[in-house]
Amino acid sequence: xxxxLSLGDASKQFSSFLDKSGAKISSKDLGFCMGLKxxxxxxxxxxxxxxxxLQLDLLPFSPVPRTHHHNQPPSQLRFPWQTENEPGSxxxxxxxxxxxxxxxxEGEAEEGTTALSSPNSTVSSFQMEFCIGNSRNNKRDLExxxxxxxxxxxxxxxxxxxxDEENGLTRKKLRLSKEQSAFLxxxxxEHNTLNPKQKLALAKQLxxxxxxxxxxxxxxxxxxxxxxxxxxxxYLKRCCETLTEENRRLQKELQELRALKSSQxxxxxxxxxxxxxCPSCERVATAAAATTTTTTATAANDKDNSMALQLGKTxxxxxxxxxAQAQVQAHQSAALN
DNA sequence: AACCTGTTTGGTTTTACTTCA
DNA sequence: GCTGAAGTAAAACCAAACAGG
Numbered sequence: 001x002x003x004x005l006s007l008g009d010a011s012k013q014f015s016s017f018l019d020k021s022g023a024k025i026s027s028k029d030l031g032f033c034m035g036l037k038x039x040x041x042x043x044x045x046x047x048x049x050x051x052x053x054l055q056l057d058l059l060p061f062s063p064v065p066r067t068h069h070h071n072q073p074p075s076q077l078r079f080p081w082q083t084e085n086e087p088g089s090x091x092x093x094x095x096x097x098x099x100x101x102x103x104x105x106e107g108e109a110e111e112g113t114t115a116l117s118s119p120n121s122t123v124s125s126f127q128m129e130f131c132i133g134n135s136r137n138n139k140r141d142l143e144x145x146x147x148x149x150x151x152x153x154x155x156x157x158x159x160x161x162x163x164d165e166e167n168g169l170t171r172k173k174l175r176l177s178k179e180q181s182a183f184l185x186x187x188x189x190e191h192n193t194l195n196p197k198q199k200l201a202l203a204k205q206l207x208x209x210x211x212x213x214x215x216x217x218x219x220x221x222x223x224x225x226x227x228x229x230x231x232x233x234x235y236l237k238r239c240c241e242t243l244t245e246e247n248r249r250l251q252k253e254l255q256e257l258r259a260l261k262s263s264q265x266x267x268x269x270x271x272x273x274x275x276x277x278c279p280s281c282e283r284v285a286t287a288a289a290a291t292t293t294t295t296t297a298t299a300a301n302d303k304d305n306s307m308a309l310q311l312g313k314t315x316x317x318x319x320x321x322x323x324a325q326a327q328v329q330a331h332q333s334a335a336l337n
Numbered sequence: 338a339a340c341c342t343g344t345t346t347g348g349t350t351t352t353a354c355t356t357c358a
Numbered sequence: 359g360c361t362g363a364a365g366t367a368a369a370a371c372c373a374a375a376c377a378g379g
Binding site for chain 1: 373
């Protein structure tokens with residue numbers, strides 16, 4: 001069994017599949033497709049039907065013919081910012097996803113409604129009634145009276161009015177279908193904000209209220225921001241851990257240097273010329289200058305940080321502690337000779 | 338008017354538990 | 359008594375909707 005998932009130009013990802021199934025697609029179409037090719041346990045047998053790929057097109061504009069949709073032509077949508085000449089656009093505007101179709105449109109395109117609903121969708125859908133009040137400021141004027149299908153998920157995926165729905169069980173919330181969400185998601189990738197025109201066009205295409213589209217984009221932006229915050233937080237956490245570790249290492253190094261200094265006072269009195277450098281020109285300081293610097297540093301014994309800084313400025317590339325050790329060893333061998 | 342942010346609401350999924358064959 | 363399937367209630371999660379700034 002082979003499973004392939006494609007975002008974007010489905011024609012490329014599934015060319016091998018589609019070649020076998022003979023499906024023709026336009027390379028211009030943008031789609032979200034999932035291909036499933038089942039090879040049965042009896043591949044050696046003559047079960048050709050097992051080799052037939054199954055491709056699910058999860059966006060309304062994905063290019064595979066919808067043979068499971070009563071041979072209806074695929075309903076294709078375009079983004080509001082696309083012109084009719086742009087890829088993905090069709091002249092079939094205005095008949096989009098209608099899982100949350102307005103009651104007005106319910107009757108005229110019921111076949112399409114059913115066809116566009118994924119049979120495997122667990123998404124609920126509702127029949128809505130809109131009672132528009134007088135005040136435009138009162139958001140609740142736009143009452144949604146919806147009743148929930150109490151049947152199985154595939155039935156819930158359609159927008160048909162059931163007997164239960166007529167009971168007037170009011171809900172204010174509905175879930176968008178996968179197709180609607182996917183289309184909004186694609187729209188969001190293009191533009192994470194909408195101008196009023198785009199909002200209206202999207203709402204029309206998806207058979208949603210403009211307010212729903214607006215809220216969806218708001219929530220989507222919030223989710224994006226939250227995710228980004230989490231990522232940033234994680235990054236800062238790692239930075240903090242790295243710096244803490246570095247700090248710990250430097251503290252340890254400093255302690256070792258202090259111990260070295262107290263155990264070998266003779267060598268530490270020697271001018272530490274090779275341990276210092278001029279902070280301005282970043283060259284190793286002269287003996288006199290170094291002496292001055294060293295004296296200063298020694299006088300300010302408490303200010304170990306400055307010493308560490310100086311040590312850290314050594315141009316050799318070795319770590320300061322190793323360099324100090326090397327110097328001590330050199331002095332020791334010189335003293336022995 | 339549009340957006341952000343925090344909160345509420347409710348649908349869906351997961352989990353823990355019980356019952357039963 | 360043990361096991362696995364089936365059912366169920368509560369918890370957890372997530373997305374839609376709302377309110378206020």
